[in-house]
Amino acid sequence: xxxxxxxxxALMARRIALLDAMVIAVLLLxxxxxxxxxxxxxxxxxxxxxxxxxxxxxxxxSVIQSPRCVxxxxxDGVPRQFDDSxxxxxxxHGGADGKGVTGLACSTCHYTQNPAAASGPHAPPGAPNxxxxxxxxxxxxxxxxxxxxxxxxxxxxxxxxPAALVHHFADDPLVxxxxxxxxxxxxxxxxxxxxxxxVQAWIAADMPCPLQ
Amino acid sequence: MTTLNxxxxxxxxxxxDDTPLLWALxxxxxxxxxxxxxxxxxxxxxxxxxxxxxxxxxxxxxxAAQGKAVTTxxxxxxxxxxxxxxxxxxxxxxxxCGYCQSGQIMSATALLKAxxxxxxxxxxxxMSGNVCRCATYVRIRAAIHxxxxxxx
Numbered sequence: 001x002x003x004x005x006x007x008x009x010a011l012m013a014r015r016i017a018l019l020d021a022m023v024i025a026v027l028l029l030x031x032x033x034x035x036x037x038x039x040x041x042x043x044x045x046x047x048x049x050x051x052x053x054x055x056x057x058x059x060x061x062s063v064i065q066s067p068r069c070v071x072x073x074x075x076d077g078v079p080r081q082f083d084d085s086x087x088x089x090x091x092x093h094g095g096a097d098g099k100g101v102t103g104l105a106c107s108t109c110h111y112t113q114n115p116a117a118a119s120g121p122h123a124p125p126g127a128p129n130x131x132x133x134x135x136x137x138x139x140x141x142x143x144x145x146x147x148x149x150x151x152x153x154x155x156x157x158x159x160x161x162p163a164a165l166v167h168h169f170a171d172d173p174l175v176x177x178x179x180x181x182x183x184x185x186x187x188x189x190x191x192x193x194x195x196x197x198x199v200q201a202w203i204a205a206d207m208p209c210p211l212q
Numbered sequence: 213m214t215t216l217n218x219x220x221x222x223x224x225x226x227x228x229d230d231t232p233l234l235w236a237l238x239x240x241x242x243x244x245x246x247x248x249x250x251x252x253x254x255x256x257x258x259x260x261x262x263x264x265x266x267x268x269x270x271x272x273x274x275x276a277a278q279g280k281a282v283t284t285x286x287x288x289x290x291x292x293x294x295x296x297x298x299x300x301x302x303x304x305x306x307x308x309c310g311y312c313q314s315g316q317i318m319s320a321t322a323l324l325k326a327x328x329x330x331x332x333x334x335x336x337x338x339m340s341g342n343v344c345r346c347a348t349y350v351r352i353r354a355a356i357h358x359x360x361x362x363x364x
Contacts, residue, residue, distance in 0.1 A: 089254065090254070090340045090341045091336075091337070091340040092340065092341070093337060101334075101337045101338060102323065102326045102327045102330070102334060102337075102338060103266070103319065103322050103323030103326055103327065103330075103334070103337075103338025103339070104266070104319070104323075104337060104338045104339075104340065104341055105265065107265070107267070108259075108265070108266050108267055108268060108341065109253040109267075109268050109271070109341070111267075111271075111272055111273075111276060112276075115271045115273075116230040116232075116273060118230070119232070119251065119252060119270075119271050120251070120252060122252055123251075123252040123253060123271045124252070124253045124268075124271060
């Protein structure tokens with residue numbers, strides 16, 4: 001059976017329309033994927049929080065943005081070192097799980113405890129489960145309000161409710177390393193008990209956040 | 213007295229508990245293929261395997277290796293991947309002065325045991341903790357690819 005010119009034109013038009021739809025679908029899918037990746041990498045949409053008129057968050061911020069904490073709460077997967085938070089020597093990366101890359105895990109150099117004093121002040125420190133914080137918990141180069149909003153939100157604080165947050169500060173061995181860093185490393189501005197008390201006071205006040 | 217499993221053999225080594233594994237191996241066990249470079253895990257010359265994973269033995273206390281399988285450069289040829297790496301190293305004549313190369317081979321073997329077909333980027337990241345003063349990096353990367361090809 002032979003098709004008429006009109007039928008061929010109609011068939012071609014349908015094919016072009018189908019092709020257009022496929023191109024648009026691919027573009028939309030690409031945009032959606034890009035958007036999802038961007039959403040994962042960028043700061044979370046800030047949630048509302050009570051105003052921190054009593055400045056209850058500032059003591060907490062001063063601790064978690066001290067080098068011993070913030071050097072492992074980074075957005076780019078590159079651990080930081082020293083009090084000036086310079087990128088880790090040797091082009092070290094945290095990898096997909098924050099525990100290093102294939103063939104060079106963090107545990108290659110960082111054991112479960114600090115090295116002997118005889119190794120000197122700059123040998124790699126150690127604590128159980130040495131790893132970078134998840135990207136959702138980035139604190140490096142982030143404003144106080146953003147950190148506060150992340151800390152309030154279980155989607156961005158490692159799924160922790162208030163009790164689990166207190167536990168994180170009070171009992172986590174890797175967090176505790178920040179107060180026993182070994183070598184000549186500086187300490188956070190508050191002690192661990194002072195920090196836990198500050199977190200408890202902040203939680204009791206419904207986790208207020210500074211305006212910026 | 214510390215008892216270690218090194219290259220499949222049980223060794224009793226008389227060193228203080230806080231002795232770095234490197235010195236227990238070199239001075240206690242006489243296995244001098246593992247080198248002292250920087251002493252603070254910055255250069256990778258002292259790399260050995262603990263249960264198949266690379267570690268810097270210069271800062272790891274000997275007690276942390278107790279009850280685990282320690283593999284040094286003297287024993288890596290018994291591993292098919294280690295053997296392939298050493299063969300590729302010889303074939304491509306990777307070594308120049310050689311001081312860092314036992315650590316390089318241990319790290320390269322660990323990488324290939326975890327990832328059989330690493331890309332250039334995989335190799336660069338995994339080997340970035342092993343420093344070579346002779347700058348044999350290009351030959352090291354080529355040899356890792358060559359070893360990967362023989363293991364495929």
